[in-house]
Amino acid sequence: MTSARVGRVRRVAILLLLAGLMLLIGCWRHDAAITQAPVSIALTTSSTVVTGGQTVTVTASVYDPSNQGATWTLSPLNFGALSQSTATSVTYTAPVGFTTPSTVTITATSITNPNISSSVRISVSPIIVALTPPAPQTVSQGGQIIFGVNVANYMTNPGVTWTLTPASGAGSLIDATPTLGAIYVAPTIVSAPTTVTFTATSMENVAATASLQITVLPSGGGPNVAIINVDGGPVPGQTYVNGAFTTVTICNPGSSTACQTVGGILVDTGSYGLRILQSEIPFLKITPFVDGNGNTLDNCAASPDGSYLWGPMAPFDVYIAGEVASSSIVQVISSSNIPAPDSCSNGGTTNQNTPQLLGANGILGVGPEPTDCTIAGVNYCDGSVQPIPPNVYYTCPSIGCATTDSSIIVADDMQVTNPVPSLFQVTNGTSDNNGVILQLPAVSGAQAAVTGTMVFGIGTETNNELGTATVFTLDSSDNFTTLYNGQSLTSSFIDSGSNALYFPDVLPVCADDPQFYCPSSLTSLSATNKGATQGQSTTSFSVDNADNLFPSNPGDAVFDTLAGPQGTYNSCSQGNSSCTFDWGLPFFYGRSVYTAIDGESVSAAPTTPWWAY
Numbered sequence: 001m002t003s004a005r006v007g008r009v010r011r012v013a014i015l016l017l018l019a020g021l022m023l024l025i026g027c028w029r030h031d032a033a034i035t036q037a038p039v040s041i042a043l044t045t046s047s048t049v050v051t052g053g054q055t056v057t058v059t060a061s062v063y064d065p066s067n068q069g070a071t072w073t074l075s076p077l078n079f080g081a082l083s084q085s086t087a088t089s090v091t092y093t094a095p096v097g098f099t100t101p102s103t104v105t106i107t108a109t110s111i112t113n114p115n116i117s118s119s120v121r122i123s124v125s126p127i128i129v130a131l132t133p134p135a136p137q138t139v140s141q142g143g144q145i146i147f148g149v150n151v152a153n154y155m156t157n158p159g160v161t162w163t164l165t166p167a168s169g170a171g172s173l174i175d176a177t178p179t180l181g182a183i184y185v186a187p188t189i190v191s192a193p194t195t196v197t198f199t200a201t202s203m204e205n206v207a208a209t210a211s212l213q214i215t216v217l218p219s220g221g222g223p224n225v226a227i228i229n230v231d232g233g234p235v236p237g238q239t240y241v242n243g244a245f246t247t248v249t250i251c252n253p254g255s256s257t258a259c260q261t262v263g264g265i266l267v268d269t270g271s272y273g274l275r276i277l278q279s280e281i282p283f284l285k286i287t288p289f290v291d292g293n294g295n296t297l298d299n300c301a302a303s304p305d306g307s308y309l310w311g312p313m314a315p316f317d318v319y320i321a322g323e324v325a326s327s328s329i330v331q332v333i334s335s336s337n338i339p340a341p342d343s344c345s346n347g348g349t350t351n352q353n354t355p356q357l358l359g360a361n362g363i364l365g366v367g368p369e370p371t372d373c374t375i376a377g378v379n380y381c382d383g384s385v386q387p388i389p390p391n392v393y394y395t396c397p398s399i400g401c402a403t404t405d406s407s408i409i410v411a412d413d414m415q416v417t418n419p420v421p422s423l424f425q426v427t428n429g430t431s432d433n434n435g436v437i438l439q440l441p442a443v444s445g446a447q448a449a450v451t452g453t454m455v456f457g458i459g460t461e462t463n464n465e466l467g468t469a470t471v472f473t474l475d476s477s478d479n480f481t482t483l484y485n486g487q488s489l490t491s492s493f494i495d496s497g498s499n500a501l502y503f504p505d506v507l508p509v510c511a512d513d514p515q516f517y518c519p520s521s522l523t524s525l526s527a528t529n530k531g532a533t534q535g536q537s538t539t540s541f542s543v544d545n546a547d548n549l550f551p552s553n554p555g556d557a558v559f560d561t562l563a564g565p566q567g568t569y570n571s572c573s574q575g576n577s578s579c580t581f582d583w584g585l586p587f588f589y590g591r592s593v594y595t596a597i598d599g600e601s602v603s604a605a606p607t608t609p610w611w612a613y
Helices: 002-035 546-552
Strands: 040-045 049-051 055-063 070-075 081-083 089-093 102-110 117-125 128-132 137-140 144-152 160-165 172-177 181-185 194-202 209-217 225-230 245-251 259-268 272-277 296-302 307-320 323-333 362-366 393-396 435-439 450-456 471-473 480-484 487-494 501-503 523-530 536-543 563-565 592-596 610-612
Touching: 040 102, 040 117, 055 070, 055 102, 055 117, 070 081, 089 102, 128 194, 128 209, 137 144, 137 225, 144 194, 160 172, 181 194, 209 225, 245 272, 245 362, 259 272, 272 307
Parallel strands: 049 117, 137 209, 259 362, 272 323, 501 563
Antiparallel strands: 040 055, 055 089, 070 102, 081 089, 102 117, 128 144, 144 181, 160 194, 172 181, 194 209, 225 245, 225 450, 245 259, 245 307, 272 362, 296 307, 296 393, 307 323, 435 450, 435 592, 471 610, 480 487, 480 523, 523 536, 592 610
């Protein structure tokens, strides 16, 4: 009995042990199914950057117990093509006929598990044709311009073809070669400024071209001369009255291909430096100045009416006509609507960061100082003369400045730079960096548009001599005095960026346009300008009724009799706003107006800065 009992117990124990082993085996099999590695895909590529027509091979390392591999897709769908597709590799061929840098995404998707995929991005660069010089040019009748050409990112053919538009009467090309360049020869006789378009077209991709305008002048053209147009500005359906616009080409520093040409740039002798809308240079890399904490250096250009320009500082090579200012410091007017500090905006909310709000694509300040924080040779932002700087420069994190942030001290080599004194050179080695001359034809009454010139340098070339112009020296605030209607207006200046003559008077103000005067009839007036130490001249001008002018001349951009109120009549005191006669663009019609820049020298002329006409 005892033995039999022992045998039963042992058998039960063995059965329990076997059941436990089976349970363990079952558990092991279940765990193995859970921890099995999933399908995965890892991609490698022979290159992540290609140009038009080039190929790149993408290889997939696929872990797949079923060994089925992957399928391939391309996005955008038809931007190039995939070929030689296998379960583990594919070849991408970039298209040729495109002109804008693009990015494609190549995706490998598991055949076994379509939820598993991996992607790689390929940058596709177009063929780029670049001309040197890259900016619009002027030339005198019968003159010549030598152009070079550079074709980047080509596959097999670096050559170009050359064309002139219009086909007849545009002059001719000589010594034109596909890879080196061409010489343009202007018509021998023109009676007025004549515009010609010069184009180089890639032989490999006819969509890749570089064009620029050449303006043939009866006289006075050259590499130091740019065209200015008073034509209503660059915004369709919006007329900018009495605004002088030019074209600039800006490039990433040191590059001849990463460039953009931007028209509709307002020329302003009352400010300093190039300020350009971010929206107008989408293909340029903006490398702003940053501090040790990664905060961006931003610039504020505020107006008394509460409008302002806000954005980071960055270096660019600036080309105007045949001149270049290398690594000139430019303000990029930010497209973002992140608020600026209150000390910049003066409580205003109008950030003029679109063409519609600004009325231009940018502003070219060619006034008499080298930076936007210098007055009469004294820099007020670099800490040299005052510990608390004006509200011009700020450092801000990527999320933007706080409304309570204060301005900072900034070295002069990081401030907005007037490009004229920034080492402008012409091909013969002569510096044209001591000033600028604006020349507009005389007008009588309203006109649709006029064309003039902006000449760089004073007394440096045969086309920019001072001649018999009267020089008006400036005081410690960069102003001279205007004697007008019994007033001594001691804070007066010449300002092509103002669209009217602005001065204190008792003339009636317009009902519809209160920023202008509206006398009952055309009124003849005069004023006498006196320099700080030399120069005196009396100027006659007329003021008409702006509320009548605009409806009577819809769409016209040129008004030589436009004037408006500035301050209060007979209330000038210690340089307040009532001490100003702002000689705006109407003053420029029929004159050559010289701006000599502080710190530069003009042969046989007074110490700069000064204005002359």
